[in-house]
Amino acid sequence: MASSPCNSYSEPPIIEQVITEFFAKSLHIILESRSPFVSSRNYSLDHFASSPSSSSSSSSSRPRDKWFNLALRGCPAALENFDLWRQSNLEPLVVDVLLVRQSSTMDMTRLSPGRCLLRNPSGKDKFPMSPRQDELGTRSEKIIERWIVQYESRKNSNFGKEMYLGSRKSSGVSHHSSEIPTLYKKTYKRTTVMLRSLYLFVRLLPAYKLFRELNSSGRIRPLSLSHRINFFIEPFTQAEDAEMNQFSFVPIDTPCGRLCLCVSYLPILEDVSSEPSTPLSTQFIMDYVGSPTTDPFKRFQSLPSAGLARRHSWSNDHGGMPSGSPSPSPTYSDSQAVHYNPTVHLPPHHLHDQPRSAISIPRNALAARKKNTSFEDYLSSFPFSAASSPFTPTHFYGGHLPNSLLRSGSAPVSIPSSRHGRNCGLLDQALPPSSSKPTRPGYSSQTDLLRAQNTSASRTSSPEGKLQTKKDPLSLGDFQTGISSAKAFSFGKDEAGTLPGLKCSSTCIPLSRSSSRLSLLDGFDDSEFDYPFADDEDTTESCNRLELSEGKDQVSLNLETRGLVPVPRSPDAVVGALVRMLNTAPPLRQDLSNSVRSSQVFRDESWIPRIQHKEDMEAEVEKSESPVSSSGITASGLPKPRTTADALAELRSYKEMKELLVKQGGSQSSDDNCKDKSADRDSS
Amino acid sequence: MNCETCQLKELVVEPLEIRDVLRCILHTIVFHRALGLVRPKDVDCELFEITYVQCGDAELERKIDEKIDLFIGWVEKHPNKKSQVCLSFYEVRNKQATWMFSNKTERLYWEQWYINLHVINTKTHGKSHNSKAPINPGDNALEESSSRRASLESALHEVLFQIIKFVNEKKDHIPSVTNSEVISFPYEITTPSSSDSSFGWHTDVLKRMLQTGHPSMLS
Numbered sequence: 080m081a082s083s084p085c086n087s088y089s090e091p092p093i094i095e096q097v098i099t100e101f102f103a104k105s106l107h108i109i110l111e112s113r114s115p116f117v118s119s120r121n122y123s124l125d126h127f128a129s130s131p132s133s134s135s136s137s138s139s140s141r142p143r144d145k146w147f148n149l150a151l152r153g154c155p156a157a158l159e160n161f162d163l164w165r166q167s168n169l170e171p172l173v174v175d176v177l178l179v180r181q182s183s184t185m186d187m188t189r190l191s192p193g194r195c196l197l198r199n200p201s202g203k204d205k206f207p208m209s210p211r212q213d214e215l216g217t218r219s220e221k222i223i224e225r226w227i228v229q230y231e232s233r234k235n236s237n238f239g240k241e242m243y244l245g246s247r248k249s250s251g252v253s254h255h256s257s258e259i260p261t262l263y264k265k266t267y268k269r270t271t272v273m274l275r276s277l278y279l280f281v282r283l284l285p286a287y288k289l290f291r292e293l294n295s296s297g298r299i300r301p302l303s304l305s306h307r308i309n310f311f312i313e314p315f316t317q318a319e320d321a322e323m324n325q326f327s328f329v330p331i332d333t334p335c336g337r338l339c340l341c342v343s344y345l346p347i348l349e350d351v352s353s354e355p356s357t358p359l360s361t362q363f364i365m366d367y368v369g370s371p372t373t374d375p376f377k378r379f380q381s382l383p384s385a386g387l388a389r390r391h392s393w394s395n396d397h398g399g400m401p402s403g404s405p406s407p408s409p410t411y412s413d414s415q416a417v418h419y420n421p422t423v424h425l426p427p428h429h430l431h432d433q434p435r436s437a438i439s440i441p442r443n444a445l446a447a448r449k450k451n452t453s454f455e456d457y458l459s460s461f462p463f464s465a466a467s468s469p470f471t472p473t474h475f476y477g478g479h480l481p482n483s484l485l486r487s488g489s490a491p492v493s494i495p496s497s498r499h500g501r502n503c504g505l506l507d508q509a510l511p512p513s514s515s516k517p518t519r520p521g522y523s524s525q526t527d528l529l530r531a532q533n534t535s536a537s538r539t540s541s542p543e544g545k546l547q548t549k550k551d552p553l554s555l556g557d558f559q560t561g562i563s564s565a566k567a568f569s570f571g572k573d574e575a576g577t578l579p580g581l582k583c584s585s586t587c588i589p590l591s592r593s594s595s596r597l598s599l600l601d602g603f604d605d606s607e608f609d610y611p612f613a614d615d616e617d618t619t620e621s622c623n624r625l626e627l628s629e630g631k632d633q634v635s636l637n638l639e640t641r642g643l644v645p646v647p648r649s650p651d652a653v654v655g656a657l658v659r660m661l662n663t664a665p666p667l668r669q670d671l672s673n674s675v676r677s678s679q680v681f682r683d684e685s686w687i688p689r690i691q692h693k694e695d696m697e698a699e700v701e702k703s704e705s706p707v708s709s710s711g712i713t714a715s716g717l718p719k720p721r722t723t724a725d726a727l728a729e730l731r732s733y734k735e736m737k738e739l740l741v742k743q744g745g746s747q748s749s750d751d752n753c754k755d756k757s758a759d760r761d762s763s
Numbered sequence: 764m765n766c767e768t769c770q771l772k773e774l775v776v777e778p779l780e781i782r783d784v785l786r787c788i789l790h791t792i793v794f795h796r797a798l799g800l801v802r803p804k805d806v807d808c809e810l811f812e813i814t815y816v817q818c819g820d821a822e823l824e825r826k827i828d829e830k831i832d833l834f835i836g837w838v839e840k841h842p843n844k845k846s847q848v849c850l851s852f853y854e855v856r857n858k859q860a861t862w863m864f865s866n867k868t869e870r871l872y873w874e875q876w877y878i879n880l881h882v883i884n885t886k887t888h889g890k891s892h893n894s895k896a897p898i899n900p901g902d903n904a905l906e907e908s909s910s911r912r913a914s915l916e917s918a919l920h921e922v923l924f925q926i927i928k929f930v931n932e933k934k935d936h937i938p939s940v941t942n943s944e945v946i947s948f949p950y951e952i953t954t955p956s957s958s959d960s961s962f963g964w965h966t967d968v969l970k971r972m973l974q975t976g977h978p979s980m981l982s
Binding site: 145148149150151264268269271272273275276278279280282283287288291328329 | 794797812815816924932937
């Protein structure tokens with residue numbers, strides 16, 4: 080180390096590190112109290128501490144959250160992003176806190192997500208803050224706070240002259256290397272105190288109250304908070320400047336410069352409580368974490384609504400108006416490239432009152448797409464890196480989503496594999512258009528969404544169409560899978576995970592996969608979201624793997640037996656698995672926890688005799704095809720009374736399965752005998 | 764080393780507001796002096812729309828609540844009086860036994876915060892107002908109470924800003940951190956004691972002065 084560390088007007092490395100971390104910590108403190116997605120309460124300090132942070136702090140043995148002895152929660156992604164884009168400590172850090180007002184007349188479903196932008200460090204390219212006007216409607220932003228954190232080098236500013244000429248006792252022109260440890264301790268202590276003050280100060284400003292109101296309210300408001308990070312200071316207009324109050328923290332002297340922190344803020348903000356707001360239905364809250372909306376495929380379906388990014392928007396918006404319509408609309412028009420996942424079709428505002436997860440990911444993706452900046456996507460996706468699932472899929476989505484994807488369709492997606500299409504079709508079939516007695520409030524919205532999809536003319540592959548056009552021996556397996564999936568996605572976290580049918584369907588059918596996520600209300604397995612688009616390919620592969628697996632569960636067996644996966648298996652094995660399923664199925668019950676199994680058993684028991692009399696029933700089946708109602712289970716998961724149409728639909732499906740067995744098999748008689756025996760066993 | 768003193772703006776409080784106000788102010792001050800590893804805990808005032816920050820140290824919380832209870836007890840015996848709560852930070856120094864005291868350690872106060880409170884009892888204070896509006900005395904009392912509460916909230920805000928400004932302006936007097944505890948420096952909360960007169964805190968101040976001597980002697 081040089082004897083005179085300030086000869087080159089550069090700070091000693093250790094002081095440089097303090098400066099860097101000061102910037103990061105300041106940003107963290109500010110964002111934590113202004114951006115809901117940053118203000119995570121789910122991150123443990125250990126998690127934060129264990130995440131390696133980039134840039135200079137990564138070389139420090141001290142975890143980032145421990146710097147300045149102020150352990151904060153969450154948001155490592157935002158800080159990493161900051162580290163990536165910040166070129167030097169000489170650049171100021173400017174954080175603008177924006178109050179965003181959305182017009183109430185806009186099409187909620189067309190609001191795009193993502194209001195967090197990181198301007199190009201060069202300052203030349205300014206990414207538009209607002210998505211296209213035609214899609215967003217009226218959206219106005221107002222800077223309510225501007226935080227400026229900067230390091231003034233002695234060389235580059237008049238401050239340097241003051242340092243030379245002034246009589247500051249705490250700083251000197253040159254410092255010997257032996258003084259560096261003392262200087263470091265002094266600088267570190269002062270910086271620590273300043274950051275304590277900052278932590279308190281951000282909570283005293285009016286914007287904090289607004290943040291709290293928007294963050295905690297269960298209502299959809301036209302106002303939302305956003306933030307914008309710049310590395311240059313864009314001067315206020317005269318009018319803006321006149322409105323603002325200023326507060327400057329006393330600069331901290333360093334050996335070769337000083338650290339400055341100041342804020343301009345509006346002393347009076349709009350009263351959020353006076354704004355018209357829409358109460359969020361509790362049904363939206365129920366489903367968010369682990370809901371289909373957190374599933375990447377489901378997220379596609381819910382992309383159009385910018386309002387999704389309300390409070391928990393990792394696009395830095397919260398508390399804003401719902402961009403999604405209260406009911407699913409035909410705006411989900413084009414889902415061609417996306418696996419159909421009925422559970423995805425949740426009304427946009429279904430996602431509003433959810434913890435900071437995937438709500439705004441669709442919005443962000445839309446915005447990013449429009450703005451054509453992968454960096455923005457990266458930035459907007461960051462707050463979730465430590466969170467859970469939504470982050471990675473959003474990152475994927477943000478940069479690559481076509482318009483069609485973003486306005487995800489309501490109808491089943493034309494999945495490349497015909498099996499999937501059939502699955503989806505039957506899945507649609509499994510869910511009746513009207514919900515009844517939703518077990519959890521959220522699911523009625525899902526059902527509504529499905530209804531909208533079912534009735535939407537945007538896709539030719541309507542559930543009925545799928546059912547009719549894709550007659551194949553799917554029947555039992557599809558039906559059961561669909562049922563189990565439907566049940567899963569209609570269940571809460573305590574239930575869906577226990578459904579055996581989900582195991583296979585979770586690998587083969589996106590809905591089930593997302594249903595399993597739906598079941599995890601309080602956080603979900605990040606690994607599930609690591610490869611959101613990989614499901615498109617992986618589903619096929621997983622089904623293939625399923626083929627090869629030996630009857631791991633009933634649904635997998637059904638997939639195979641119905642020819643969904645054309646892997647040759649002996650009919651005896653198939654029938655054996657079927658028999659096992661029938662034997663192990665619990666008796667019919669009306670309570671939710673057993674509804675799937677019981678419904679399966681109910682159906683099994685009901686159609687087994689009918690299969691024997693299939694010839695008699697065929698006519699009835701053909702006469703009354705009611706694919707949607709055949710499930711007997713509503714989206715809410717409560718088994719409703721079976722109708723003849725339901726039974727006939729089941730019979731038809733089982734009949735198809737039987738035909739498949741016969742074709743694959745051996746003799747019909749051996750199959751019938753096996754089925755007879757199982758029927759007798761079950762009926763006894 | 765100088766002893767920096769900060770006289771906070773006087774707050775007019777009701778007995779029921781004492782706890783909230785004192786907790787807010789005391790925790791705010793201590794948070795600035797807790798230079799050990801802190802996991803800040805945001806706390807909302809019960810009576811005001813103010814969020815302050817605690818260090819998360821249970822012992823500190825207990826001690827502060829204890830002192831507040833003492834102060835409230837004193838206020839009950841001395842109603843409608845102006846009083847002070849003093850929060851002091853000191854260093855412990857070994858000292859030669861003097862002729863007066865045999866203490867071998869002394870406290871070197873390097874920072875003192877005086878929280879000035881004027882405790883009023885609205886029942887006794889508000890009689891004159893109520894008599895002017897015999898029709899709706901209850902409504903008037905409510906209005907006055909809410910406006911007084913609002914002005915107290917605003918004043919409390921100002922006090923917190925005052926603390927932040929003071930903390931930022933004066934940093935040179937802070938001693939070095941020599942331990943890894945959350946609250947890096949020993950502190951003392953002084954309240955008027957029951958045995959004292961209305962200006963009884965003077966006794967404590969005198970006692971401290973005798974114990975520590977003049978700060979300049981110990982620099």
